Amino acid sequence: MSATNLDWLETPLAIPNPGAGQSARTHQAQLTKPPGSLGRLEEIAIQLAALQNTLHPCVDRTHITIFASDHGVAAEGVSAFPQSVTSEMIRNFAHGGGAINVLARALDASLEIINLGTVQDTRSLTEVKHYHLGPGTANFIHESAMTEDQLSQALHAGHETIERARQNNKQLFIGGEMGIGNTTSASALACLLLNERPERLTGAGTGLDQCGIAHKINVISRALPLHSPHIDSPLDALCRVGGFEIAALTGAYIRGAQSGLPMLIDGFISTIAALTAEHIAPGCKHWFIYSHRSSEPGHGVILKALHAEPLIALNMRLGEGSGAAVALNLLRMACRLHNDMATFSEAQVSQKS
Secondary structure (H helix, E strand, C coil): CCCCCCHHHHCCCCCCCHHHHHHHHHHHHHECCCCCCCCHHHHHHHHHHHHHCCCCCCCCCEEEEEEEECCHHHHHCCCCCCCHHHHHHHHHHHCCCCHHHHHHHHHCCEEEEEEEECCCCCCCCCCEEECCCCCCCCCCCCCCCCCHHHHHHHHHHHHHHHHHHHHCCCCEEEEEEECCCHHHHHHHHHHHHHCCCHHHHCCCCCCCCHHHHHHHHHHHHHHHHHHHHHCCCHHHHHHHHCCHHHHHHHHHHHHHHHHCCCEEECCHHHHHHHHHHHHHCCCHHHHEEECECCCCCCHHHHHHHCCCCCCECCCCCCCCCHHHHHHHHHHHHHHHHHHHCCEHHHHCCCCCC
């Protein structure tokens, strides 16, 4: 993989402040509750304190970006929905009708929709940012999904998203995705990164039955031998079988870690992008908080590879950043409890003897 236009990937990652985390832990021990009684809510606040380098962590100002693109592998019939749904859902997002729109409004979070490349033209949607990398990726059954230039541009789209979030003083980033066929792409990518069998990482996606899942596994199994001999780096794997939106998520996660911006990771596809980011720039995962455990069977394998334990499990598999958005209020409540509860001395409550 050429280093052209990818020099920014070598920027050092920000380092969380363990001192701030320890101060937050000491503060937690002084709050009017038995030690550990708020469970993981305490650990969330402590982690955010270390990431934000403050005794008073806050995630009220959250930015959500949905990256969307089409996938050439959809031609193999790997999805329960037609490829046109990608553009139709972009239109739905633009008009405010998607699940992530509802959640963003409820959370008072800023939301942007980015089309990196779809078969159907959506440029008439002024609410959408367009990158025009091509009409989706190529069919990786026959050839590399992306060119090196397309990969570089997709990664940089994620970089630019984080820059906009920083300029607007956001305290947390959520990345989501939309693209018919992208669970196939994500599963193939994870197989290459982890040297796993497709059977372990491939699920129903948008709602395939058992025959559909078996076909999807077969498609990935046929593709892997074509690409494996050409892969010398995680970037090669991403270029060979990834999607524009998966690459953009990866770029966002790397730039977020470089910038010291905490990130709340969504489900199966987003977690595979996080895994890819960690393989490209080891240490990125220190800036990740994992929101939920998807019903996709391979998600547990990816989480284990990242030594990650998500906050909730609601059998969600929608994508769009929806699981992360649902979990966001847990982070906000963790911060409020940490910042606003009285200490034993303030409340004149006796501590444990």
